[in-house]
Amino acid sequence: xxxxxxxxxxxxxxxxxxxxxxxxxxxxxxxxxxxxxxxxxxxxxxxxxxxxxxxxxxxxxxxxxxxxxxxxxxxxxxxxxxxxxxxxxxxxxxxxxxxxxxxxxxxxxxxxxxxxxxxxxxxxxxxxxxxxxxxxxxxxxxxxxxxxxxxxxxxxxxxxxxxxxxxxxxxxxxxxxxxxxxxxxxxxxxxx
Numbered sequence: 001x002x003x004x005x006x007x008x009x010x011x012x013x014x015x016x017x018x019x020x021x022x023x024x025x026x027x028x029x030x031x032x033x034x035x036x037x038x039x040x041x042x043x044x045x046x047x048x049x050x051x052x053x054x055x056x057x058x059x060x061x062x063x064x065x066x067x068x069x070x071x072x073x074x075x076x077x078x079x080x081x082x083x084x085x086x087x088x089x090x091x092x093x094x095x096x097x098x099x100x101x102x103x104x105x106x107x108x109x110x111x112x113x114x115x116x117x118x119x120x121x122x123x124x125x126x127x128x129x130x131x132x133x134x135x136x137x138x139x140x141x142x143x144x145x146x147x148x149x150x151x152x153x154x155x156x157x158x159x160x161x162x163x164x165x166x167x168x169x170x171x172x173x174x175x176x177x178x179x180x181x182x183x184x185x186x187x188x189x190x191x192x
Contacts, residue, residue, distance in 0.1 A: 018044050022055060023062040030066030030145075031073060031121050032085060037063065045156035048161065053101060056146075056153035063145045064138065067124040074128025082125045091122050095129075102130040107140045114144025149166060 022044060026037035037059050045052040073081045084093050089096045101109055109130070113123040156163055 019055070019058055023058055026059045026062035027066035027069070029033045030063045030124055031070035031119065032175050033121075034089075037149075041149060041152055042156065043082060045153050046160065049157055050155040052153040052160075053150070056149040059149040060146045062141065063120075063149070064141045067120065067141045067145075068138070070124025071128035071132075071134070074125035075131065076128070078125075078129055082129065085125065086122065089119055089122060095126070099130055102132055106132045107136050110137055110140035114141055115148050120145075131140070142178040 018040065022037060024038045025033065025035065025040055029035065029037055041055055041059050046054050048055075073085070083092065086095060106127075110123055110127060113120055124137075124141075
């Protein structure tokens with residue numbers, strides 16, 4: 001079953017609508033959607049290695065634009081939209097702690113969150129709520145998201161066939177490691 005899912009994802013990633021799907025997921029992940037765009041970026045870069053840089057740029061731009069939506073949600077629609085999103089992810093009880101962090105470490109907080117498995121949407125919404133300087137937010141988002149997505153694309157570009165062979169030979173292991181990291185990241189955040 002896992003092999004069929006992997007093959008299907010690779011065929012989807014090679015399809016003509018893959019860039020649209022990648023853009024939509026990257027945009028939504030930065031404001032409301034729980035799954036990272038890496039789920040599409042990786043197979044797209046493996047499937048069409050020569051377009052890896054384009055996909056990384058597309059993912060970065062869409063993610064930053066989605067981050068601006070998250071910022072807007074936090075700044076304008078906190079009660080109506082942001083609170084339910086933050087409550088869904090279990091962050092309302094810790095949200096007040098973010099205020100001091102944003103006052104002290106705004107740029108760095110956005111930058112680090114953009115690189116890590118920490119749900120970026122929480123940071124984009126918090127940036128709007130606490131009125132983080134918008135140009136600072138944009139620059140931190142561009143730099144961190146760009147590093148993240150271009151690093152993934154660069155590794156897949158440089159080691160494409162070897163990475164693909166490695167993934168295909170160890171598909172169950174790779175899937176297990178990905179799930180453990182994803183769940184572990186969310187669990188770690190819950191306890192912070």
